[in-house]
């Protein structure tokens with residue numbers, strides 16, 4: 001599983017630009033266009049929050065746990081609808097950001113939290129975090145399924161029978177890659193090279209094989225309700241983020257963006273892995289993987305049995 005330092009190796013620098021280009025409480029995950037690409041990204045992200053909360057049968061008094069809360073989009077959506085939410089994150093920059101916005105956040109790993117200390121929730125949401133729960137090494141060791149079972153056991157402990165869980169995650173696409181073949185020196189454009197870069201972009205992270213693996217891991221505690229594939233929506237989300245990056249050049253954002261670049265200059269000079277992360281972002285590796293179906297994306301609802 002990605003450790004706090006691996007999570008921060010990515011989210012600390014993303015923190016300098018993502019909220020600046022995408023606004024307050026910026027989602028760092030696929031929006032819910034649901035095939036309608038005439039909507040703005042902001043509308044599609046709000047549609048996701050609505051769709052997820054409705055799918056959880058959210059009531060204004062409810063208490064929601066968000067595992068992997070990022071910059072607080074779901075916490076804020078719950079607050080706006082009159083509920084209470086607690087977010088867990090492994091990024092101290094995100095935790096500080098959420099706390100400054102008056103959101104209830106805890107810098108904790110779900111794996112080390114004792115669930116009873118959190119209390120009981122009416123629903124659990126985890127968007128774009130499951131990808132970080134199993135590392136490539138753990139996959140090679142053959143413990144991916146047991147990590148996922150532990151996650152569902154954790155969620156089950158904070159939910160009553162009938163309580164719902166929403167999980168959104170990237171998955172592998174047509175086939176699960178062979179970790180031994182990933183190489184930064186493989187020919188450019190091959191899955192081996194692209195995935196080697198993405199493995200540096202998301203350190204300590206390896207994807208689930210697909211929906212079936214996730215449903216099986218959840219089955220001790222959760223009944224699978226329904227899901228929607230978000231591969232095309234993710235391609236669109238990544239396109240919109242790319243377009244929005246141009247906003248960083250606007251006069252009122254540019255000084256902060258330049259300050260971010262200046263802060264990262266030493267990392268760029270001295271950290272080879274960071275340079276690979278930048279290269280991966282520059283080459284749109286994630287988008288290429290969705291386009292070529294090397295990766296896919298699932299949005300899944302479950303109910304506690």
Ligand SMILES: C[S@@+](CC[C@H](N)C(=O)[O-])C[C@H]1O[C@@H](n2cnc3c(N)ncnc32)[C@H](O)[C@@H]1O
Nearest residue numbers: 027028029068070089090091109110127128129
């Ligand atoms: C791609 S971001 C998604 C953030 C947010 N859910 C959104 O949609 O914008 C992944 C989040 O998962 C969190 N995360 C990853 N592994 C975690 C763990 N083991 N425990 C708690 N949070 C974790 C990261 O800190 C980060 O906030």
